[in-house]
Amino acid sequence: xxxxxxxxxxxxxxxxxxxxxxxxxxxxxxxxxxxxxxxxxxxxxxxxxxxxxxxxxxxxxxxxxxxxxxxxxxxxxxxxxxxxxxxxxxxxxxxxxxxxxxxxxxxxxxxxxxxxxxxxxxxxxxxxxxxxxxxxxxxxxxxxxxxxxxxxxxxxxxxxxxxxxxxxxxxxxxxxxxxxxxxxxxxxxxxxxxxxxxxxxxxxxxxxxxxxxxxxxxxxxxxxxxxxxxxxxxxxxxxxxxxxx
Amino acid sequence: xxxxxxxxxxxxxxxxxxxxxxxxxxxxxxxxxxxxxxxxxxxxxxxxxxxxxxxxxxxxxxxxxxxxxxxxxxxxxxxxxxxxxxxxxxxxxxxxxxxxxxxxxxxxxxxxxxxxxxxxxxxxxxxxxxxxxxxxxxxxxxxxxxxxxxxxxxxx
Numbered sequence: 001x002x003x004x005x006x007x008x009x010x011x012x013x014x015x016x017x018x019x020x021x022x023x024x025x026x027x028x029x030x031x032x033x034x035x036x037x038x039x040x041x042x043x044x045x046x047x048x049x050x051x052x053x054x055x056x057x058x059x060x061x062x063x064x065x066x067x068x069x070x071x072x073x074x075x076x077x078x079x080x081x082x083x084x085x086x087x088x089x090x091x092x093x094x095x096x097x098x099x100x101x102x103x104x105x106x107x108x109x110x111x112x113x114x115x116x117x118x119x120x121x122x123x124x125x126x127x128x129x130x131x132x133x134x135x136x137x138x139x140x141x142x143x144x145x146x147x148x149x150x151x152x153x154x155x156x157x158x159x160x161x162x163x164x165x166x167x168x169x170x171x172x173x174x175x176x177x178x179x180x181x182x183x184x185x186x187x188x189x190x191x192x193x194x195x196x197x198x199x200x201x202x203x204x205x206x207x208x209x210x211x212x213x214x215x216x217x218x219x220x221x222x223x224x225x226x227x228x229x230x231x232x233x234x235x236x237x238x239x240x241x242x243x244x245x
Numbered sequence: 246x247x248x249x250x251x252x253x254x255x256x257x258x259x260x261x262x263x264x265x266x267x268x269x270x271x272x273x274x275x276x277x278x279x280x281x282x283x284x285x286x287x288x289x290x291x292x293x294x295x296x297x298x299x300x301x302x303x304x305x306x307x308x309x310x311x312x313x314x315x316x317x318x319x320x321x322x323x324x325x326x327x328x329x330x331x332x333x334x335x336x337x338x339x340x341x342x343x344x345x346x347x348x349x350x351x352x353x354x355x356x357x358x359x360x361x362x363x364x365x366x367x368x369x370x371x372x373x374x375x376x377x378x379x380x381x382x383x384x385x386x387x388x389x390x391x392x393x394x395x396x397x398x399x400x401x
Contacts, residue, residue, distance in 0.1 A: 007362050008362050008363075008365070010342060010343055011343050011359070011362040011363040012363065014341040014342060014343040014344070015265045015266070015268075015269055015341075015343060015359075015363050016265065017337075018265045018268050018269075018334070018337060018338075020260075020261055020264060020265075021264070021274065021278055025278065026256075026257060026260050026281075026282075026285075027253065027256070027282065027285055028282045028285065028286060096259075096299055096300060097255070097258040097259065097299075113250060113251065
């Protein structure tokens with residue numbers, strides 16, 4: 001029998017050495033499309049499609065008018081679902097690229113990217129999970145790019161730094177900070193919590209993963225719960241649900 | 246809702262792995278790139294329902310696209326898009342242990358073997374992505390492994 005683990009290692013070692021094309025060619029370039037069918041062919045094909053389409057439309061419109069029903073729409077979907085709902089329910093987010101999965105309560109979703117925001121040096125990925133509606137989220141946006149009562153998962157380059165150092169760079173230390181050790185998905189994590197304003201408190205978890213650092217953060221408001229029944233326990237449960245590959 | 250920017254970001258993250266997987270199956274850099282670009286466009290139009298094993302989704306959509314696209318290669322005018330030629334990739338693969346093992350398989354067997362051993366998909370995921378039963382995947386992979394074993398025996 002073939003030793004499968006060794007085969008996987010050999011596949012990765014050998015295939016990872018194959019050259020990649022220039023990054024500029026990874027996505028289709030419509031101005032230099034690879035299927036350069038002569039323009040005349042395209043024009044003729046388009047005219048044929050238009051004529052046939054018009055004939056069908058006229059016929060269907062006549063049929064629909066006669067029977068009083070509407071024909072099926074074949075328009076492409078404009079509101080496509082995000083690709084993060086999986087395994088039967090829309091409540092598990094999985095990042096294959098960065099090797100983690102996280103369970104979200106019902107009605108939570110991935111927040112949209114912050115318009116115009118540029119990623120700081122060393123940040124490889126950032127996903128923000130929110131219970132707030134798009135309107136609420138847009139209004140709440142601020143506070144160091146973390147909306148209170150959202151959970152943010154970031155992947156950063158570690159560059160040899162320890163979790164404690166990264167927490168200090170984030171603000172634990174400059175402010176009165178409560179810090180300690182915990183475990184997430186059977187991995188040791190550094191946990192830190194510090195005030196970022198008189199009414200807001202940052203809570204962060206740092207997990208060292210080889211040359212990367214996984215950071216989970218959320219901001220709570222002092223003395224009150226979040227929108228839609230979100231409490232600190234909700235956020236804690238989301239953080240605790242993380243699974244690491 | 247996934248934005249086009251987010252989809253492009255996910256695609257770029259998966260590109261290196263999936264492109265190399267396609268090279269191993271198709272042994273042709275232009276076909277691999279065409280097929281993967283088709284999968285990118287397909288994802289823009291209708292993204293996968295789940296993002297677990299997104300690489301697997303891209304891979305299978307691309308493999309199907311490559312099969313459909315065999316005939317239309319005649320229409321392509323710009324053959325020299327890739328810096329590396331098909332001959333160079335084939336030569337690289339032939340020098341590799343993996344390339345030699347895969348060379349004796351059918352394209353379908355290669356696709357499933359690469360999905361399992363390089364992309365890390367299990368039988369259930371391969372079956373779901375390829376739209377076949379788990380038993381079909383097991384049988385295909387068993388045949389492929391038998392051929393690869395024979396290849397190893399012949400070489401040694």
